[in-house]
Amino acid sequence: MKFRWTSVAWSIAYLLLLLSLSTPLLIITTLFMIVPAVVLFTSLSTKQFILHVVPVLLIIALITPVYLLIALYFLIPALVMGRWYRKRASAMSTLLAGTITILGEFMLMLLLGTALFHFDLTGYVNDVLEMVTSPMSQLGTTNPLLNDLSFTSEDVRMISHMTIQMIPMTLIVSSFMIAVITHSIVRPILNSMDLAVPKLKPAREWRLPRSFIWYYLIGIVIQLIFSGSKSNYMLMIAANLLPLLRIGFMIQAIGFFFFLAHERKWNKVMPILLAVPVILLPPLRIIGIIDLVFPLRELVTKSKR
Template sequence: MKSSWKSLAWTGIYIILILSLLTNLSLITALLLIVPVIVLFNILDTKGFMIHVIPVWIVAFLIHPIYLLMALYFAVPAIFMGRCYKRRATALRTIVVGAATILVEMLLLLFIGTVLFQFDLSQYMQDIVNITMKPLQDMVASNGLSTDLLPSTEDMSLLVDMTIQRIPYALIVSSFLMAIISHVIVRPILSGMGYSVPKLIPAREWRFPRSLIWYYLIGVVIDMIAYNSDSGYLNMISANLVPILNVFFAIQAIGFFFYLAYIRKWHSIIPFLIAIPVLLFPPMAIIGILDIAFPLRQLMTKPKR
């Protein structure tokens, strides 16, 4: 009976999240659609799971078919992550599986939109830039200011091209962020229900292989070659490889500061405060590079003579 009430409660939460798509909070609540599906998938068997989620999908369809598509879109990675939780997979594997599923879905949607519906990503980005610049252009025109203050057509085209080149980076990072956020929310919920859910290793133990340094050097070389190159393929790699590696180095740097706080017995809030500038100020990722390339942590623990 207790389990039945829990499943009904989470079904209700799922319906509320679907209905919230009609509000101004839709951008936030859409990201939370993964959570109730994961919980229901873990506390119910397959038949019970379908009995609970299908009525929600019917409600979503009755509101608008687009909401059903959104519900199904987020249900797929939720089911894959839910299977990982049921199989007691490591937290990292669960996050990677969820992120990979979300990324594949994004790429599939982009492919379908381009092939079947003639979706032009370049033109779409151009329209976004034009919409963004329109208020500024109107302000300049209404105040009789010089149009030299505005970006030129060439500058705007360059901005569109750079944005399109960074799309792989944006897709990969956003996929992992969604998977990580879902895990952070779901794990304490399932643990509170008595389910054994592996957690991520402590931040002070985060370490990446030294091979990332070689990938980074390769990325820098490609960046130098692509600087004056007309190759769209090289420019695409250059625009995404080094930024993605910098994310890993930033994570490594955060892990280093958590390790330093642990061995120096700092207050627990200090590494969290240090993590903020690491994330906001990309050059600080060099600390992560040094931590991977050199034995910084061993030096910190080396006894003084």
């Protein structure tokens, strides 16, 4: 086995990550749970991968059987991303494959929880918010100076409703972030093993399809038309579509700054410094919208000539 000791080390790392689920570190380690399995699956043959992973899963099953289900849950997107790496697929297609798989698992888990265990997500969110806001409301009742901290049942209901509406966007962003973190760690590791993995396009080539402008306009129209109605479904579409598109426009603006710096031969630090205000000041995403609507990059190239 070419990477015998390295593979053993990654198996141990995989076991330690799974064991961390019983500690407060799980909030952080969960983000990296896919990494060891992806490295093992990509660098080893299928038979070798099974020989490395099965002992880890058996140990976890003996310690805490519930964690075996969690391990299998994270193993599925790891196998998908590993397969894409084996095929030398583009970085973006690998990220999309991982994101879609993780998102699909999230949705399947919610579906099964609702269908089999009668899990009420709305009721759960409302109960959690009431548990969190109840102490604040009591403080506001006993101390007039803290009256602004008190929450009425209507306030809790409204926050709960807004939280439920934002769940789709939260799941999408979370799935994508896990895939991005995995790729950013796995790619240099596999390259060090002489396994060439395609990298993402440089930031200066980041461009969204122009059709995103129409999606944004549709989202705004939906929000305007149904803002005073009782159509929760349409409002949920707008509440999730618009923030996702705004993030996309922010990325477009950052890509434009890197393109401008590349064309003008600026110092590599300049686009990073220009990108910071875009992240901190969301209205600056309009630069990305302008870059998407008008041929700014072509104008920069022509002016250079």
